[in-house]
Amino acid sequence: MTVLLALALGYTGLTCLALGMKRHHQELLGRKPTEARLRLFKAIGWLLLLATTAACLMLWPLGLALSMVPILVTLVGLPLIFLLPYRPALARHLAWALPLVAGGLAVGGLG
Amino acid sequence: MNGSLRQSMAWLHTWSGLLLGWLLVAVFVTGTSAYYREEISLWMEPELHQSTASDDTMDLAWQTLGRIAPEARSWDISLPDARNPAVQLRWQPAGEEQPRQGGGRNRGEQAWMDAGSGEVLTPRETRGGHFLYRFHFELYGVPRLWARWLICVATMFMLVAIISGVITHKKIFKDFFTFRPGKGQRSWLDAHNASAVLALPFHFMITYSGLLLFMVMLMPWGIDAAYDGDRRAFFDEAFPRSTEAPGPAGEPADMVAIGPLAEATAARFERPVSRIEVQHPNRENARIRISVEQDVAISGRRRGGSPTQVFQGSSGDLLETIEPSQAPAPLMGKVYNVMTNLHLVRFADPVVRLLFFFSGLAGSAMVATGMLLWVSKRTQQLRRQQPGAALKLVNGLNMASITGLLAAIGAYFAANRLLPTALAERSSWEIRVFFLVWLVSLVHGLLRPHRRGWIEQLAVITVLWLALPFVDMATTDSHLFSAAAWRLGALAGFDLICLLLGALWGYTLWRVARPKPDKRKPARARQPALAEGNT
Amino acid sequence: MSQLKNATRLSVASRAIAAVLGGYALSATATAALSVGLPMSRMDAVITASVLSFLIYSVAVIWAFACATTARAWAGIAIPTLLCGALVWLLGPAS
Secondary structure (H helix, E strand, C coil), X not given: CHHXXXXXXXXXXXXXXXXXXXXXXXHHHCCCCCHHHHHHHHHHHHHHHHHXXXXXXXXXXXXXXXXXXXXXXXXXXXXXXXXXXXXXXHHHHXXXXXXXXXXXXXXHHHC | CCHHHHHHHHHHHHHHHHHHHHHHXXXXXXXXXXXXXXXXXXXXXXXXXXXXXXXCHHHHHHHHHXXXXXXXXXXXXXXXXXXXXXXXXXXXXXXXXXXXCCCCCCCCEXXXXXXXXXXXXXXXXXXXXXXXXXXXXXXXXXXXXXXXXXXHHHHHHHHHHHHHHHHHCHHHHCCCCCCCCCCCHHHHHHHHXXXXXXXXXXXXXXXXXXXXXXXXXXXXXXXXXXXXXXXXXXXXXXXXXXXXXCCCCXXXXXXXXXXXXXXXXXXXXXXXXXXXXXXXXXXXXXXXXXXXXXXXXXXXXXXXXXXXXXXXXXXXXXEEEECCCCCCCXXXXXXXHHXXXXXXXXXXXXXXXXXXXXXXXXXXXXXXXXXXXXHHHHHHHHCCCXXXXXXXXXXXXXXXXXXXXXXXXXXXXXXXXXXXXXCCCHHHXXXXXXXXXXXXXXXXXXXXXXXXXXXXXXXXXXXHHHHHHHHHHHHCCCCCCCHHHHHHCHHHHHHHHXXXXXXXXXXXXXXXXXXXXXXXXXXXXXXXXXHCCCC | CCCCCHHHHHHHHHHHHHHHHHHHHHHHHHHHHHHHHCCCCHHXXXXXXXXXXXXXXXXXXXXXXXXXXXXXXXXXXXXXXXXXXXXXXXXXXXX
């Protein structure tokens, strides 16, 4: 089930990266961001993508893990792109809910 | 890069993308299916589904081959694994080896055996997932070499499109989260960009590795230069094979039981036995090779041997233990291995396979959105005029290559269940159904008006794909609500993916069929700024 | 894009030929030259060169379209092709 956690972290990471961009930030949160906030979100986004990589490394041997990271990120990124315009609120809530659920599953014995 | 050149690059991308897109979409879709070609084949041979492995499976296979092929020159037993529940038996009949038509090694005779009872199974005649897999890189009914070159040219173009796209459209990296819905051409452009850019690593890997798999065909000049035209010498060096000739068969002699030997090998490598090969079975010089499953390391050799033990057949003495060895490869050799292993998903992990399957779907969508974008753009340029013959032709071809192909694949699966099992040339009939449905969809697409045509074809594939699990239920005992389907996973997975994809087509149908928002606001759709979009 | 002028079309056609055929000639000769020229074992050199060949081809195609003038596009492909061909001829296996 760690794969779900990896996917969830990737999703949240990408959402944070989107929040680190001015236009998407306004779209998602409805207010003008400060430069500092944008930088903060970008940093969190990249950190979460690092966490995705770490989760992949737990799942697979090194070479395969590194190859799977971009594939995982792609697979969660595509739904995100289509959620942003249609269901921005859902996109935002998934960003905190998914890692919690996936983390719970991973800890709760299914991993 | 100056303006006019950017324009010529865009022109090249648009037109060759359109022409090759029809081919690429078929390559992507059938290639995506090929990730599950063994599962598809299994689903299409329901006669194998009840087979269950037991402790006796190996002995049963041993006895069955002893019964049906006692005089054979060699035996080859593939034991059940996670992807196939039945035992595959192969043997070379006694006598001189007949060269296979069209070259290559003669694969001899073949039979399936029930792993639990030892009974020889006769599955319905079908090409299974293999047909779609072969179509992916050599089409069908076209001279193999031509088809492979054609597909490689399309792949090469896609590689160039990827690299040049990155260079020309650097700005799409900046806002690739952008999707502007309900704006006709703009939305298609966004969808095309998003799926292309985000999945860029996957697309790059899949195209480059696709070319690498045909490296010797496409680019033999390095071999020719370094080996002075002697390609055989290169292959012998690159893929060394044991050249030990089997020698003539000895006097008849009984062989020892297979069970203890297999146990010894499984214990030695701490893995289950996957394959047993026998040279000169039932002779005094019989040799038994027992191999276990092998994990493929990502940079490992594509044709690496499995860990194997060789035994003397009549005495059961251990002759040789072959450890898995990783031949040291140069950096680019490793790149080759990584790329081709990824392309072929040579990993046991089912999660990896599923993720690749979804990536393949996304790739198919990328090509398809590009083709729809072409039509959308020109429809918008028309304003109020009637679409010309060229636009109609392109639209019909788009329909055939997207919804038509999906209808054809669905019909291929349905035909597998619905055609009588005793039908002569049954596997050819399945393929005929595939092409017939494809042809009908092309004719339909050319005759029907644009939007109506799409709606009708989407409706057909929605119904067809959603119906597949029910057809399965009506015709087999290993359907979604049976224990067998869940025991094997692959069978339940097949039906579930059909439902999932059917639902996806249904959702698309619903989006296309409902009234368009920009029809209510006609002024917005014709803003001049939207007409000049950069493709 | 019907607005493209005839001259541009001619240029695109010429560049396309340079890209597709010239690019192949370049990558073929470059692969051959690397195969005989790289300081590794014969097989490793062949594999290295062949794996890189598609990258060379892509770069050649992009060069053909990215160059400022058509003449430069052709020259940029023809000259390296000739050089690589000469290298193969010089270093090729003595048989």
